[in-house]
Amino acid sequence: xxQASNTRIALVCTGLAVAVAVLFALSIFVGRGGEWLxxxxxxxxxxxxxxxxxxxxPRALLGLMAGAALGLCGAGLQGLxxxxxAEPGLVGASSGAAxxxxxxxxxxxxxxxxxxxxxxxxxxxxxLALLYALAGRGVDVMTLILAGVAVNAFAGALTSLALNLxxxxxxxxxxxxWMLGSLADRSMSHVIFAAPFAVAGMALVLTSGRALxxxxxxxxxxxxxxxxxxxxxxxxxxxxxxxxGAVVSVTGMIGFVGLVVxxxxxxxxxxxxxxxxxxxxxxxxAVLLAADILVRFPIRGPELKLGVVTALIGAPFFLHLILKxxxxxx
Amino acid sequence: xxxxxxxxxxxxxxxxxxxxxxxxxxxxxxSMGLCTDQLVMLLADPDTIVSVxxxxxxxxxxxxxxxxxxxxPNHGLAEEVLRLRPDMVFADGSNSPLAVVMxxxxxxxxxxxxxxxxxxxxxxxxxEIAAALGERQRGEALVASFDAALAQTRGSLxxxxxxxxxxxxxxxxxxxxxxxxxxxxxxGLVNIxxxxxxxxxVSMTVEDVxxxxxxxxxxxxxxxxxxxxxxxVLEHPALDTMRRDRPVVSVPTALWNCGTPYLAQAALTLxxxxxxxxxxx
Numbered sequence: 001x002x003q004a005s006n007t008r009i010a011l012v013c014t015g016l017a018v019a020v021a022v023l024f025a026l027s028i029f030v031g032r033g034g035e036w037l038x039x040x041x042x043x044x045x046x047x048x049x050x051x052x053x054x055x056x057x058p059r060a061l062l063g064l065m066a067g068a069a070l071g072l073c074g075a076g077l078q079g080l081x082x083x084x085x086a087e088p089g090l091v092g093a094s095s096g097a098a099x100x101x102x103x104x105x106x107x108x109x110x111x112x113x114x115x116x117x118x119x120x121x122x123x124x125x126x127x128l129a130l131l132y133a134l135a136g137r138g139v140d141v142m143t144l145i146l147a148g149v150a151v152n153a154f155a156g157a158l159t160s161l162a163l164n165l166x167x168x169x170x171x172x173x174x175x176x177x178w179m180l181g182s183l184a185d186r187s188m189s190h191v192i193f194a195a196p197f198a199v200a201g202m203a204l205v206l207t208s209g210r211a212l213x214x215x216x217x218x219x220x221x222x223x224x225x226x227x228x229x230x231x232x233x234x235x236x237x238x239x240x241x242x243x244x245g246a247v248v249s250v251t252g253m254i255g256f257v258g259l260v261v262x263x264x265x266x267x268x269x270x271x272x273x274x275x276x277x278x279x280x281x282x283x284x285x286a287v288l289l290a291a292d293i294l295v296r297f298p299i300r301g302p303e304l305k306l307g308v309v310t311a312l313i314g315a316p317f318f319l320h321l322i323l324k325x326x327x328x329x330x
Numbered sequence: 331x332x333x334x335x336x337x338x339x340x341x342x343x344x345x346x347x348x349x350x351x352x353x354x355x356x357x358x359x360x361s362m363g364l365c366t367d368q369l370v371m372l373l374a375d376p377d378t379i380v381s382v383x384x385x386x387x388x389x390x391x392x393x394x395x396x397x398x399x400x401x402x403p404n405h406g407l408a409e410e411v412l413r414l415r416p417d418m419v420f421a422d423g424s425n426s427p428l429a430v431v432m433x434x435x436x437x438x439x440x441x442x443x444x445x446x447x448x449x450x451x452x453x454x455x456x457x458e459i460a461a462a463l464g465e466r467q468r469g470e471a472l473v474a475s476f477d478a479a480l481a482q483t484r485g486s487l488x489x490x491x492x493x494x495x496x497x498x499x500x501x502x503x504x505x506x507x508x509x510x511x512x513x514x515x516x517x518g519l520v521n522i523x524x525x526x527x528x529x530x531x532v533s534m535t536v537e538d539v540x541x542x543x544x545x546x547x548x549x550x551x552x553x554x555x556x557x558x559x560x561x562x563v564l565e566h567p568a569l570d571t572m573r574r575d576r577p578v579v580s581v582p583t584a585l586w587n588c589g590t591p592y593l594a595q596a597a598l599t600l601x602x603x604x605x606x607x608x609x610x611x
Contacts, residue, residue: 031537047540054568055537105557168553170499170560177559185501185536185563302501302533 009275012268016282020064023289027060028052033299058188063289065191065198066183066251069243071284072277074258075265076205079212079273080236083144084325085318087259088124088244091144092151094253096127097241098178099159101249106166117197120249125241127151132237180307181252183292194246201242202281208235209274216273254307256314257284257291263321355464356418356439361386362406362429363422365588366443368394369459370420372591373468376400380414390553393584393592408432420459446589447507447530449516452476455589472591479594480516483601488518490546490608495522497539497569498550499560505532509586510548513597519546536566546604547572549580577607 029052031037037048037056070088077086077093088094100123103109105116134147159178163171211232214222219229248254261283262276269275288310295304359374360381361367367382371394384403386392404410408429411419419438421430423445433440441462446452453473460469494514496504503523504510508530514521522542523532539547549564563569572578579600586596 032535043541044543047543050568050571051537051540054571055535055540055566108557166556166558168556168558168560170558173500174559185566187566187568189567303535 005270005275009269009279012265012279013282016279016286019286020282020289023286023293024060024064026293027063027289028056030293030296031056032296032303034297054187055185058186058191059183059292060289061188061191062183062186062194062247062251063292064285065195066247066254067257067285067288068281069198069202069247069284070254070257070288071261072202072205072281073240073244074284075262075273075276075280076208076212076236077240077258078262079216079276080208080233081144082216084263085145085259085321087256088240089253089255090152090259090318091131091148092127092155093124093131093240093244094248094255095152095155095159096130097121097124097245097248098253099123099155099162100126100245102159102162102166102178105249106162106168106171114193116249117194117246120245120247121197121241122245123155124245124248125237127155128237128241176305178252180305181248181254181310182295182303182306183251184303186250190250194250197242197246201239201244201246204235204239205243206239206277206281208232208239209272209277212236212273212277216271252307254288254310256310256318257287259321260314260317261287263317356416358414358416359418359420359463360404360411360414360416361420362404362411363420363424363443364391365424365446365590366420366422366455366459367398368392368588368590368592369443369455370463371397372472373456373460373465374463380416381411389584391584391587393588393590393595395584412436412438418462420462447509449480449509449512449593452509452589452591452593456591476591476594479591480597483517483594483597485516485518486601487604487608490519490604492519492546492604492608493522493542493544494519494546494548495539495542495544496548496550497534497564499552499558499564501534501536501563502531502550503534503539505530509589509593510550513586513593513600514548517597517601536563536568540568540572544572545576547576547578548600549578550583551580552583577604579603579607 029037037051073093074087077088077091078084097120100119100121101116104119109115110118131147131151134150160175163175211222211227214225214227215229215232222229262280265276265279265283269279291309292306294309295306298304355378357378359370359379361370361379362383364383364385367386370379371382379401381402381404382398384405386398387395387403389395392398402414406425406429411429411433416438419433419440420443421440422443430440430442441459443455443459444451446455453476456472457469460466460472496510496514504521505523505525511521511524511530522544523534525532551564552561554561554564581596581599585592585599
């Protein structure tokens with residue numbers, strides 16, 4: 001790694017960190033229809049404090065955490081599977097997490113609400129293991145996507161089934177939340193449930209950068225460089241399971257962040273996974289915080305679902321990527 | 331001439347017979363909706379009812395779950411209703427229009443009862459169902475007893491001038507027209523969400539509730555024991571801060587989720603909960 005590229009990454013990371021900080025602040029201070037809260041005079045200061053600290057702060061923290069986890073895990077999976085279309089949503093990690101969370105939450109497994117991130121983790125791990133068994137590593141794009149489609153469809157069907165059978169009359173209606181995600185009205189307890197898992201998972205993925213770099217040269221080269229391919233695989237998969245499982249279990253499924261973010265960054269920081277991981281985490285956080293501000297803009301009716309906004313931006317991008325990969329493959 | 335006369339008599343007889351059968355009281359009634367079921371049970375001869383909707387047998391949803399327990403539960407499906415060979419069916423807005431059309435196609439008399447979203451609508455539904463059952467007198471008696479029960483609480487909390495808010499699962503509040511709104515107004519409370527909403531429901535986030543600064547918060551607690559995202563909003567810690575300095579109460583859902591005379595009991599329950607708290611705050 002040259003000195004120049006290191007400086008460049010440092011610059012990119014600083015810029016992104018500033019963007020995240022600004023968006024984090026906006027997420028706390030901007031309300032429905034773009035209104036700036038501290039400027040509202042007709043509210044009791046006590047009420048403003050409660051709104052800022054108990055309603056909007058947890059929301060912003062969750063946006064930060066979920067965005068970082070999705071962006072980082074997208075970059076990690078793309079590095080591990082050496083496949084530009086890998087992403088927690090597309091490979092089934094998110095839908096597996098949603099299934100695990102739904103089962104634990106609605107049926108009160110392992111003590112219910114507190115254990116929901118554990119359910120998300122288990123579900124996510126099962127989906128990733130299934131995908132890994134189906135697709136293996138370094139397979140072609142098509143096999144990976146099709147395996148992801150299969151895992152997603154199956155997990156989605158089981159989630160719907162679980163919600164239909166759940167003892168709560170609301171459950172069947174709540175499929176919208178699990179499939180499209182939202183940060184609205186989460187409280188600090190959600191942040192506290194999810195944070196340990198998410199942070200541990202992200203740490204695992206973040207520290208796998210050098211091994212992923214080596215893996216990108218092939219398994220044998222990696223081994224000769226002193227990296228264990230197996231250890232790297234376990235790190236990325238376990239890390240993704242932990243981080244994605246935890247965030248999906250409190251925010252629902254939010255698609256495409258993990259897909260779009262690493263692609264936007266590659267032209268800037270290059271193709272080495274190790275240089276992509278930290279910027280992807282930061283950019284993921286920025287993108288999700290921005291999307292979560294966008295959902296507040298319609299003034300009437302309920303807020304938009306977060307996954308609607310990310311899919312509106314992400315799905316055309318996904319299509320563009322497929323066409324591009326196909327062209328380069330020919 | 332003579333033949334024509336005979337035909338005339340025959341037609342007359344047939345007409346009279348069919349009129350009589352139309353007027354004849356139903357003997358096998360199936361009702362397919364929670365709210366309609368309860369009015370039918372209040373108005374029809376209990377032995378003429380064959381089946382009610384399964385939700386009507388649930389203590390959380392239904393004010394008449396005990397009375398409903400003796401009947402066959404249905405799930406609002408045409409097929410199961412057909413098997414019960416009803417001579418009169420009551421449906422409401424909660425039923426699939428496809429099921430209603432299919433039953434009518436089989437020649438079954440199906441009354442569709444509109445959803446009552448005002449106290450006036452409750453009286454209208456009582457009268458309509460009573461007329462269909464041929465029990466007009468019972469209908470008038472039920473309306474009269476409903477009004478008498480309501481009279482006990484009319485304006486009974488008006489002196490508090492509370493700006494009140496109903497807040498329930500999924501962050502929905504009762505706007506207009508809604509039964510909740512009418513009960514609040516009946517007690518003399520001011521419903522701050524009283525604006526037109528989606529079928530009377532106004533969507534509010536926890537933040538909206540905090541900003542509305544209600545002086546009385548009525549939580550629509552419903553099956554809080556069974557976990558759901560819908561109910562999580564009611565457990566948000568920011569709402570708990572409201573309990574410190576103002577009355578926060580809840581009324582059993584089964585008493586006011588339907589346009590039935592039990593609304594008078596809901597009004598009384600609300601009155602009995604708010605009155606003592608009002609003195610304290």
